[in-house]
Amino acid sequence: MIALMIHGAEHREAVLATLRSIAGLSSYTPERFTVVVLGDAPADPAALPLEVAYAASVDGFDLGTAADGAYVELIPAGLEYSPDAFDVFFADAAAGSLARCYIHREGAYAYRLNRTVGREDRGPVTLDDADRLWAGSTPALVPLDVFRACSSDARTGGDPNLLFAEAILATGGFSVLGGKVTSPQQHEDALYGEQRLFTPDWYLGFLTRWVALLERVAAQPAGAPPYLQRVFLYLAQLRLQYNVDRHNKNALDEAQLAEFAELLARGLAAVSDEEIIGAVRKPLGYRRSMVAYLLKAKHRAAFSPRAEIDADGRDVVVTVNGHEVERLSEVRLAIDVMDSTRDELIVSGLVQSLYLTDRLALTARVGGTDLPLPDSGVYSEFSVFGELQRRQPTFTARIPRSLLAAADRIEFVATFTEKTAAHASTGVPLRLNFRRPSAKLSDVPGSYWIACGRLLRAQPSGIAVGPAGALQRLKAELRLQRRLLGGERVERSAALLRLVYFATRPWYRFKRDWIYYDRIILAGDNAEYAYDYAAAQRDGIRKNYVLAADSAPATRFREQGKPFLPHKTLTHRLRFLNAELVFATHLKPATRNAFSWNEQFFRDLFGYRVVYINHGLVLDDLSYSLNKHAENQSRMCVVSHFETETLSDPSYGFARDEIIETGFARYDGLESRPTRDLLLAPTWRYYLNRPQDADRLQGHNEEFTESDYFKVYNGVINNPRLHRGLEEHGYTLTYLLHPNTSSHVDDYRSSSDRVRILAPQNSPGYERMLSESDLMITDYSGVQFDFAYMTKPVLYYHHPSIPPHYRRGAFSYEEHGFGEVATDEETLVDTLLDYLAQECRMPEAYRARVDAFFTHRDRDNSKRIYEAGHALLRERSG
Missing domain, CATH: 3.40.50.12580 (CDP-glycerol glycerophosphotransferase, C-terminal domain)
Known part of the structure; x- marks a missing residue:
């Protein structure tokens, strides 16, 4: 009744694994299953209680010999079934209620899209149910007549998504089988897709096959059903998402990129604008920047967003072909850096608008005073396949302490610069998004930060400013503690560590800690050499070099009698929270110093300044990762005037005196x-x-x-x-x-x-x-x-x-x-x-x-880095 056809016979061990799992099915009998291995190098399953036939290809096996009403499933070598994988099918057969298409659940990693089909879903899922999507990552069990009607591309097994799509178009939907299957292949939407080698066929072959299907279906009076449109959008977006910004896989040459763009436009022509715009919602859940890219890819030269002030003059609405795609009141302002000096509060970030970037004027409204914020030119690009799609305006607001003292709120107001006869330009306070550890505040309810003698609290469309006396600080911490203690395990542990921090702070207040780190499991880079020099100086400062305790360098440190700070210990976390300087060869200090999953709960406590001593030189364009907004680096230590020239470009955002030609500490040991x-x-x-x-x-x-x-x-x-x-x-x-x-x-x-x-x-x-x-x-x-x-x-x-x-x-x-x-x-x-x-x-x-x-060719690089740290602290203290 079921023909299981295994492709990939050249992988002998994988075929045997699949055959063993078939033999282990609780429903297996030779009368119920026909097992076919496709390919020229069949594996001999003589040791298995299984009857196996062999064929060179799908078309080389006479499926006509199968009984009337037979079902077919095309499976890759290595796929394994759980014993109950077909029990539901035979139960339905016994009840006379067989569905026309079945799918299996995944036993290992599941497509993110597939999670929309919940565990309780047995079916049927119809083409009208466009929110319970299945990408076709598991084999589809379909009637023989459906299988025969599918295209040859679908029946080869090279594109299981295509076979699934053609099957459900013919059957109108699917039901879910019991049990699970586990595939040895990495799913194409795997969370860590960078580990996959992407070939031109993964892009161009996919689009060629799907465009043929979509154009055939779109030619019918009803067009392509929304279900198919969404599955295509999901699979196409994968090909784009793995090539966004610096993740470009370089798999396509110039001619192939042009072909990809042409095919993508043809495929998207079968997808409605409503479906593309709606892809920001679940189950797809795309970034708005990807939606904008897809709209532009579909309409190409005809893509022309239109921005107008709405009827009541209070908002700006952007439309594409009559469909609303953005409202100014919904645009977010991302805050990357908040910092303070004796004289001012510094706030840096960018405006996350997709369609209004060149038609907005930004101001910081502090109390009743507006401070204009021109574009600072820092890196904020969005590119696909290495081609720039847009950059968003960035800003740095410098708010005088005297102005902050009299204010109760900070807002960032975007004004539409185009006026109409009916309405003047309109200004809208933007919603805030605190997206980096250096933002000090976070989107966690109750987050707060003390700066310039004022208590700042995060709010959806502004920053509340108030007194920062002892009572106000205690109340703010108690509010945050209640929020954390009522949360999940990560939040509760964060609440406990904050309590430990405040309990030990009086003791740490009289200590001074500097943190040094290279790669936590490798060491031996600039931070170790800078640490060795600094640790020998008798200046009352405790120097801490961070290492994984079970690493080979940790063994070396022990043998040399050289102290280190064990990674992820409570002592490590507390010293990091109390550190005044961090000397880093790699950015993301919080992540690398044991605050990877919970940093958003501690941002207000991070009081360190970053002295970036790098592990490589900044000669190529690294503004996407090393700009000032990345971690608010206070100093960039370099070895050459070439680096100074590179880092002085506005895309990095550094002031000239923040770049110091110290030389690399590790050069001292060469x-x-x-x-x-x-x-x-x-x-x-x-x-x-x-x-x-x-x-x-x-x-x-x-x-x-x-x-x-x-x-x-x-x-x-x-x-x-x-x-x-x-x-x-x-x-x-x-x-x-x-x-x-x-x-x-x-x-x-x-x-x-x-x-x-x-x-x-x-x-x-x-x-x-x-x-x-x-x-x-x-x-x-x-x-x-x-x-x-x-x-x-x-x-x-x-x-x-x-x-x-x-x-x-x-x-x-x-x-x-x-x-x-x-x-x-x-x-x-x-x-x-x-x-x-x-x-x-x-x-x-x-x-x-x-x-x-080289600016310096001596052995004093570590000394200059040490002195740069002291100079930075003197500057901050006045």
Whole structure:
């Protein structure tokens, strides 16, 4: 009665796993199930109590031999059923109430969209029920006649979403089977989709197939049903969302991007504007910026938002083709930074309007005074596939302490600058969104902050300002405590830690704490060297270097008798809350210092200033992550005037005196001790690997070995001419993976015993490796500058198939780099062999570039960083 057709027979073990689960079905009998393995390399299930047929393809098996009323399910190799997966089907069959289409629930990760079909849903779900959506991630069990009527694209198994869509169009809906299925494949809307290798077919093939379906259905009098429109929107949005801002996967070239845009417009033509605009609501729940992008992608040149003051003159309404898409009264103002000095309150953020960005004037209304807030030019871009779609206006409000003292409220008012004959320009107080730890306040009810002698409280469309006496502070804390204690476990634990903070604050008040951290599980970067110098200074300040207690560097610290602050301990949290300075090589100090899930409950207590000592140089355009709004960095410590030039761009938002050319602390430990070893050390790619979390390495990307990145560097370490050159000249080569790709260390293999492959956590440490290497090969990695600092040669390998994930800045590798640039493997090997023949000596031309690049070439970098911290505190205290 059921034909289970398994595709992917080349994966023998996966096929066997599926066959074993079929044999374990509580409803399995040979009379009920026909099992077919599709492909040219069938697996032999001789050891299983199962009858299996084989066919080269779906069309190669005669489904006509199946009994009348047979159902068909196409499944991928490796999918496993729970024993009761088909019990509902046979119960319905016995009752004579079989549905025309069934779907299985997922046993592991579920599509986010699929959660709209709740556990109690047995069906049927019809095409009129457009809020109980299923993406088609699990196999669909359909009657034989329905399966035969589906397109060949749907019946190959390559696009299960398409088969599901065509099936429900034919059947009118589906019912839910009992039990569950577990697939070995990563769902395409997996939360951490960056770990997937995206191919052109995932974009273009998907759209080609779905456009054919949508255009066929749209040609019918009723058009495409809303159910199908929403499923398509969801699947299309995935292809876009994984390429937003710096997440561009670089999977499509220019011609393919043009084809994608054309196909997307054709697909969206079958989707109503109402459905696109309504996608901000659940079950889709899109960001408003994505909705705006989809509307523009659909209408292209005809896209023309219209903004007008409404009839009563109190609001501004934006419409697209007569459909309302935005109201000024609903626009949010995101606050990223709140800070204070002796003389003023500083508030920075951006206006989150999608359609009015160039037609608004922003002011801060403090009491009865309006302060104009022009666009500050800080980075606030939204891009898709690397193409800028829009930027939102940013601002910095400086509110004098004297003005704040007389005010009871701060509002941010947006005024529509276009007047009409009927109405003058209208000003609307914007709703507030406190979106970063540096915002001090949060959207948590009851959040407050003391600044400039006033108590500030977050409200939906403003900031309440009041007295900050002891009684008012106590009342504010009690209100917040009641809110937290009445919440979930995370909120209750936050309430307890706040109480511990206030109880211990009198003792900490007489202590001074500075926090230093690199990667919590790796260490050995600028923060450790800066910490070593600062800890030796007798200034009454307690220096704390944060490490995961079970990490290899922690063992090293213990052996050296060097103290460290164990990560995620109560002591760590309390010292961080009381710290006056944080010296960071990576941003997001709160997240990296044990406040990852609950930082919004402690923002008012974060009193630290950030001295950013980086782990790489700021030469390329990193304004998307290192701008002033990211963490309100008080100082940016750099090594070169090139960095100063880059960071002085308005998109970063720094004042000139906030950028200090101190040099990197880790340079103090560099001493060249060449051992006839070459170092290959490329950086990572955001479109292949996620950044490392604070206290753990990232997982393995199963598709990594199919990427150009892997193939390019695996080719280098297996180049026969390179191997012969190493042997002839007596050198070895170490391939040191970047920490964000270190989980792939076992994917690489070299046929030469003169090549070794290391992950950072298994290496003797950066300082030793850099000191003992004779020559470095890299692409864009910041460790090139450590190497050049010792006046040792650097070669650059800029293969066109693996572009960087950031935009180029003021530094040109051709004009300012410290060695030759190769764009293909053979040129790289040719240049490298020339260096080996010359005993890896750096040419004079590149020595001159080194001298011109670094502001300091001494061993006082850590000292300058230490002094910069003290100077910052003196400045703040007056």
